[in-house]
Amino acid sequence: MAVTGLLLIAFLLMHMFGNLKMFIGEEAFNHYAEWLKGLSEDGGILYPILPAGWFIWIFRVVLLAAVVLHIYSAAKLWRRAEAASPSTYEAKRKLAQTYSARTMRWGGIILAGLLIFHLAQFTVHAALTNGSFASTYQSSAYKMVVGEFSQWWMVLVYAIWMVAVCMHIRHGFWSAFATLGANTSPRAKVILDACAWAIALVLFIGFMMMPVAVLFGWIHF
Amino acid sequence: MNVTLRVWRQANAASEGRMVTYQVQDVSPDMSFLEMLDLLNEDLTVSGEEPVAFDHDCREGICGMCGVVINGTAHGRGNSPVPTTTCQLHMRSFEDGATIDVEPWRAGPFPVIKDLVVDRSAFDRIIQAGGYISVNTGSAPEANAAPVGKLKADRAFDAATCIGCGACVAACPNHSAMLFTSAKITHLAMLPQGQPERKLRIKNMIAQHDEEGFGGCTNIGECVAVCPKEIPFDTISQLNRDLISSLFSRDGK
Numbered sequence: 100m101a102v103t104g105l106l107l108i109a110f111l112l113m114h115m116f117g118n119l120k121m122f123i124g125e126e127a128f129n130h131y132a133e134w135l136k137g138l139s140e141d142g143g144i145l146y147p148i149l150p151a152g153w154f155i156w157i158f159r160v161v162l163l164a165a166v167v168l169h170i171y172s173a174a175k176l177w178r179r180a181e182a183a184s185p186s187t188y189e190a191k192r193k194l195a196q197t198y199s200a201r202t203m204r205w206g207g208i209i210l211a212g213l214l215i216f217h218l219a220q221f222t223v224h225a226a227l228t229n230g231s232f233a234s235t236y237q238s239s240a241y242k243m244v245v246g247e248f249s250q251w252w253m254v255l256v257y258a259i260w261m262v263a264v265c266m267h268i269r270h271g272f273w274s275a276f277a278t279l280g281a282n283t284s285p286r287a288k289v290i291l292d293a294c295a296w297a298i299a300l301v302l303f304i305g306f307m308m309m310p311v312a313v314l315f316g317w318i319h320f
Numbered sequence: 321m322n323v324t325l326r327v328w329r330q331a332n333a334a335s336e337g338r339m340v341t342y343q344v345q346d347v348s349p350d351m352s353f354l355e356m357l358d359l360l361n362e363d364l365t366v367s368g369e370e371p372v373a374f375d376h377d378c379r380e381g382i383c384g385m386c387g388v389v390i391n392g393t394a395h396g397r398g399n400s401p402v403p404t405t406t407c408q409l410h411m412r413s414f415e416d417g418a419t420i421d422v423e424p425w426r427a428g429p430f431p432v433i434k435d436l437v438v439d440r441s442a443f444d445r446i447i448q449a450g451g452y453i454s455v456n457t458g459s460a461p462e463a464n465a466a467p468v469g470k471l472k473a474d475r476a477f478d479a480a481t482c483i484g485c486g487a488c489v490a491a492c493p494n495h496s497a498m499l500f501t502s503a504k505i506t507h508l509a510m511l512p513q514g515q516p517e518r519k520l521r522i523k524n525m526i527a528q529h530d531e532e533g534f535g536g537c538t539n540i541g542e543c544v545a546v547c548p549k550e551i552p553f554d555t556i557s558q559l560n561r562d563l564i565s566s567l568f569s570r571d572g573k
């Protein structure tokens with residue numbers, strides 16, 4: 100749970116950083132996208148250590164394994180919690196629990212659902228929603244992103260998704276470090292909580308800046 | 321003061337339980353919660369009804385027997401200004417005329433025996449799995465013979481104050497007994513006498529914890545919020561550290 104979760108957070112930081120290339124321009128963003136996939140002229144990332152185009156597939160396998168193991172551990176924890184709770188209290192009152200901590204499980208399911216849509220949209224291109232631009236998408240990831248996010252409701256969907264992602268990370272980051280043994284004192288908890296908030300906020304702002312910029316026309320064809 | 325109680329009544333482990341409403345009159349604000357229940361039971365006995373079964377022993381907050389959930393929080397922590405056991409919670413923490421819900425700990429590994437009494441022997445079995453030191457030490461050694469650093473002694477002491485009441489399990493949304501187990505682990509891990517069996521102890525105690533059917537810890541913190549002895553959250557990270565390092569070493573080394 101902790102190890103795979105932190106791996107996924109590391110991926111998100113990298114992904115967010117990559118998305119910001121949209122601000123530099125079409126050429127920069129598309130080159131970056133092709134470079135990751137080994138389609139650029141120089142053979143792409145890690146070429147010639149790996150043959151061109153291998154990196155992206157290794158990366159995808161590792162990510163997929165992390166996601167699968169993360170969901171597997173979560174399902175197991177959920178089952179154990181259900182098995183340990185044969186009945187519920189008539190009166191319920193929570194003293195410490197945060198909203199993020201309480202929604203890790205159902206929130207996680209919502210995240211996974213939207214992740215499937217996200218991949219169908221931007222990776223497989225099977226669920227592109229802005230029909231009028233669809234023909235221009237093939238040639239340019241930049242145009243694809245601009246096309247999709249020039250629809251206000253798509254920006255809204257992503258904003259909601261990112262709120263869910265960042266809440267998940269707010270509890271997940273702290274919890275992962277506690278599980279790995281880093282919560283060594285009340286002070287350590289304050290620091291871990293602060294880091295969790297910081298990463299969640301950086302991810303939210305970093306990811307949402309670009310779609311909002313597209314919506315307002317600051318990033319355009 | 322007068323209060324209305326809604327109390328969980330359950331004849332035995334096999335039967336269905338339900339909340340039953342009782343009025344308790346002339347309660348003194350200086351009574352403890354258990355004394356108020358005594359008052360109720362006197363009334364019930366006089367009127368020929370079965371008294372409410374609840375566990376208790378020391379009534380001074382050190383034995384850990386008396387835990388019940390009051391208004392949705394273990395030991396009534398939500399009503400008390402300070403961390404407390406049920407026996408040390410006083411009626412002055414409630415308003416005159418209040419309606420108070422009283423329920424047993426609810427967790428699979430703590431089955432209800434009767435009314436508010438649950439079977440906490442799962443904790444005993446976790447202790448039996450390794451919460452002890454198996455060297456024959458003879459009579460008590462001279463106190464300064466085995467020096468222990470101040471910080472470690474303090475941590476060991478803080479963890480050793482756990483009375484095994486089970487409030488952590490009752491409050492945990494996962495019904496995990498991680499705070500209890502980590503208090504025992506931390507207590508022994510900080511002291512020289514605990515070192516020889518340190519790695520084996522953690523593996524065995526965690527295995528027993530899971531075997532008993534307690535849930536897994538997701539670091540939510542409800543346990544720490546209700547603990548009458550303020551067992552620190554960081555004992556759980558201590559347990560995790562020991563567990564991780566035990567995976568890379570031979571048993572007992």
Ligand code: HEM
Pocket residue numbers: 111114118132133155159162214217218221222240244257261264306307309310
């Ligand atoms: C505002 C937020 C986001 C935007 C605008 C965005 C945008 C994109 C785009 C444009 C691609 C395709 C890149 C290409 O075709 O070269 C992509 C791929 C991907 N995104 Fe996102 N993304 C966002 C958030 C997320 C989040 C929160 C996750 C994970 C929970 C995520 C996971 C992925 C994955 C796994 C891929 C596929 C990588 C691959 O091709 O192997 N994204 N994203």
Ligand code: FES
Pocket residue numbers: 375376377378379380381382383384385386387405406407408
């Ligand atoms: S009766 Fe002993 S702790 Fe309450």
